[in-house]
Amino acid sequence: MREPQIDYAAVFQALPGMVALLTPDLVYADANDDFLRLAGRTREQLLGRxxxxxxxxxxxAPAAAGMRETRASMxxxxxxxERDTMALLRYDIEDPQRPGHWQEHYWSPVNAPVCGPDGQxxxxxxxxxxxxxxxRARGGPGRDSRARVLEAELYTRSRELQEVNERLRTAHAHEREVALALQEAMLPAPRPLGHHRAAVRYQPAIGSLNVCGDWYDLVDLPGKSLAVAVGDVVGHGLAAACAMGQLRSALSAACRVADGPARALxxxxxxxxxxxxxxxxTVVTTFIDWEDHTITYSCAGHPPPxxxxxxxxxxxxxxxxxxxxGARPEHVPRPQARAPFAKGAILVLYTDGLIERRSEDIDIGLGRLAASLTHHRQSDPEALADALLADLLPPTGNTDDTALIVIHL
Known part of the structure; x- marks a missing residue:
């Protein structure tokens, strides 16, 4: 069978999406048809420039940084x-037919090397x-530029995590090392919360890779507010961890632009x-207002805080x-409620591994949690988190992962 004769120049021009070739000095050497069309430039306006x-x-746009970030990446x-995947950025383009008029564009770029025989x-x-x-579609009419930029960041995070997911699929030989690195990156220790103290715990299930779909997050909100969330993706291992990472990042961005936890969910x-x-x-999200001493919350199939x-x-x-x-076939707006708290109260968010046992009703597990909280109510968050795990998890280890966050209000 004869090998096909491939015209790589023709293949380059036919590539879907915008692709250009530049010299190491960042001078255009070639660009495919989609690049020329979507950028609104002719080949003569690009090559050699x-x-x-x-x-x-x-x-x-004084705050614009698209040019600086693109130059640094290239x-x-x-x-x-080495290849460099950039964060999504806004990069306006001047209308070639109307000098001085700029068109808003959002780009998601990847820059990759082509090396010669000497490796250069x-x-x-x-x-x-x-x-x-x-x-623009995600922002919808009436959304301000800040919201749209944060929506763009949400898209970027999901895209980057999807690329991580693909790379992890080929990492079976080093799965445990990858799993531990993922756990450390995706479940960091909580940041200082001023006068408020917090403790987090993650307890893997017996026999797991020490990584799963359980997660937590703390997000500073405008004003004196804090969003705290805990979630659980079905399953264990790298696939669950990757889905968890995408959801955690997406919710973090959504909380910053939503007007409440229900809208974020x-x-x-x-x-x-x-x-x-x-x-x-499943996931539960709480917005803590330190000034009003209220907790606004919304829960998607998750055990209640x-x-x-x-x-x-x-x-x-x-x-x-x-x-x-995703449990409903069509989208229905989610509810939210509000609860007051007094200074010195404790808020506890957790995943089902802390309270659920296959042989008993969930109310029994909730009762154990309430009793343990009352018994250890004088403890600081770190000591309380340890006490809850000691009281509620089987001494021989649990068959489900557990994430826990304790906040002194």
Missing amino acids: YIFDVFPENPN LRVAATG VVLVVHRVEEVTELI DALGLYARFVEGAESS ALLHPDGTVIFLDQATDPPL
């Missing part, structure tokens, strides 16, 4: 010979995914439909419960 002479920064590729970089492949219309639910392995994931009052009484925040992510 320095990239930022063709596409300068918008002078009407030079890094030329110097190291001879070309930089600049592939750009044009996502302007997607970002609305956005997460829509996003989860496009994340492999996110079906039936526990609020320990200074007098030892415990209430469960269960007045805004709803099915897990």
Whole structure:
């Protein structure tokens, strides 16, 4: 059988999406048809010219950094010979038909090296995914620029984590090392919360890779507020961890632009439909207002947070419960509720591994949690977190993973 004769120049021009070739000095050497069409430039306007002479920064946007970030990425590729995936960025383009008029664009670029026989970089492949219309659609009418940029960041995080997911699929020989690295990166220790103290714990199931779909997050909100979330993706191992990472990052971004936890979970639910392995994931999100001394919360199929009052009484925040992510065939807005708290109260969020046992009703596990909280109510968050794990988890180890966060209000 004869090998096909491939015209690689023709293949390059036919590539879907925007692709350009630049020298290590960032001068255009070639560009495919999609690049020319979507960038609104002719081949003569590009070839042999320095990239930022063709596409300068918008002078009407002082905070713009697209040119600086793109230059740094390309030079890094030329110097190291390693591929660089950039965060999604806004990079306006001047209308060639109307000088002085700039068109808003959102790009998701990847820069990759082409090396010569001596191993030195001879070309930089600049592939750009044009996502302007997607970002505009996600923002919808009336959304301010800050919200749209944060929506764009959400998209970027999901894209980066999807690439991590693909790489992890080939890492079976080093799965445990990868799992431990993922756990450390995705479940960091909580940041200082001013005068408020917090403790987090993650207890893997027996026989697991020490990584799973359980997660937690703390997000500073505008003003004196804090978002705290705990979630659980079905399953264990790297696939669950990757889905968990995408959901955690997406919710973190959504909390910063939503006007409450229900809206944040609305956005997460829509996003989860496009994340492999996110079906039936559960999550609870709380917005803590330090000035009003209130907790606003919304729950998607997750065990309710526990609020320990200074007098030892415990209430469960269960007045805004709803099915897990993706459980409904069509999107329905989620509920939210509010609860007051007194100074010195304790808020506890956790995953089902802390309370659920296959042989008993969930109310029994909730009762054990309430009793343990009351018994140890004088403990600081670190000591209380350890006491809860000691009281509630089997001494021989649990068959389900457990994530736990304790916050002194």
